Amino acid sequence: MVEINAGPYLFQMGSFILSWHGLFSLIGVGSAVFLVGRWATLIEMSPDDIYSIAVWAIIGGIIGARLVHVIDNLGGDNGYLSSPEKIIAIWSGGIGVWGGILGGFLGGAIACRVMKYPLGIVADLTAPAMLFAQSVGRLGDIVNGEHCAHETGLFLGFVWTHFQSAAGYCARGIGFSVHPVIAYEILWNFLVLFIIWNLRFRMKPPGMLFALYLALYAVGRFLISFYREDRVWIAGLQEAHFIALFVLILTVPLLAYKARIVDSGVVESEVAELVPRNTRAERRRDRR
Numbered sequence: 001m002v003e004i005n006a007g008p009y010l011f012q013m014g015s016f017i018l019s020w021h022g023l024f025s026l027i028g029v030g031s032a033v034f035l036v037g038r039w040a041t042l043i044e045m046s047p048d049d050i051y052s053i054a055v056w057a058i059i060g061g062i063i064g065a066r067l068v069h070v071i072d073n074l075g076g077d078n079g080y081l082s083s084p085e086k087i088i089a090i091w092s093g094g095i096g097v098w099g100g101i102l103g104g105f106l107g108g109a110i111a112c113r114v115m116k117y118p119l120g121i122v123a124d125l126t127a128p129a130m131l132f133a134q135s136v137g138r139l140g141d142i143v144n145g146e147h148c149a150h151e152t153g154l155f156l157g158f159v160w161t162h163f164q165s166a167a168g169y170c171a172r173g174i175g176f177s178v179h180p181v182i183a184y185e186i187l188w189n190f191l192v193l194f195i196i197w198n199l200r201f202r203m204k205p206p207g208m209l210f211a212l213y214l215a216l217y218a219v220g221r222f223l224i225s226f227y228r229e230d231r232v233w234i235a236g237l238q239e240a241h242f243i244a245l246f247v248l249i250l251t252v253p254l255l256a257y258k259a260r261i262v263d264s265g266v267v268e269s270e271v272a273e274l275v276p277r278n279t280r281a282e283r284r285r286d287r288r
Helices: 020-043 047-072 097-115 119-144 181-198 208-227 239-258 264-274 280-287
Strands: 002-004 009-013 016-019 158-160 232-234
Touching: 009 020, 016 020, 020 047, 020 119, 047 097, 047 119, 047 239, 097 119, 097 208, 097 239, 119 181, 119 208, 181 208, 208 239, 232 239
Parallel strands: 002 158
Antiparallel strands: 009 016
């Protein structure tokens, strides 16, 4: 068993709290933006435009992540229906990864529409970075003791022992050996990252690599969620199960019908032709 005796807070001063989850999430998001900005130059896309799109995606991701968490925790004595003022208190904790992914995609899609960038190309660039960012952010979940899981006698079970650990809110909380569901997800993410990385600039049309990322993540999340002790909605399925099924219903037919694997040189040259040569600021100046 793996014992984790770390408190959830890295820094606390008055009402300001920086948790390990918050720190690793910040590192993950920052790393993803940096990586996509670097990769954008491979297709002659301006990193500055990537950073502009990232602002929209981050805002959408924050809203979506909070919304999914709130929906899953509406009822009960401590639910948001009984304390609606807490809905916007995201600084107190509580986000859902699925909401962050889908909300971030929607925010990025709006930005691409406004800035006249091809959404599929930008989405494909972000797919590997998203998996990396999710995995880094999940490290904070491990330290914090978040996400309740079923008990296990396996040697790799996680045991949280710190009195402030978020595991204390779980039915099998502090002192119990439980399935390391977040570690399972990180390992799955890196497996998907390996597949996605080897298909970069090899899938047509644009957007198919991102669709494959969503589909593969959905498969892993659906299976891993059976080891988690989140609130059951119906038929033994949790909120994450239903979101994963929804994503699979959208992406699997799309991939089966449209996706093609071709030589990387073909995709890179075609993508480069679709990307605007100037930054958005330069295009605005040219129109004056």
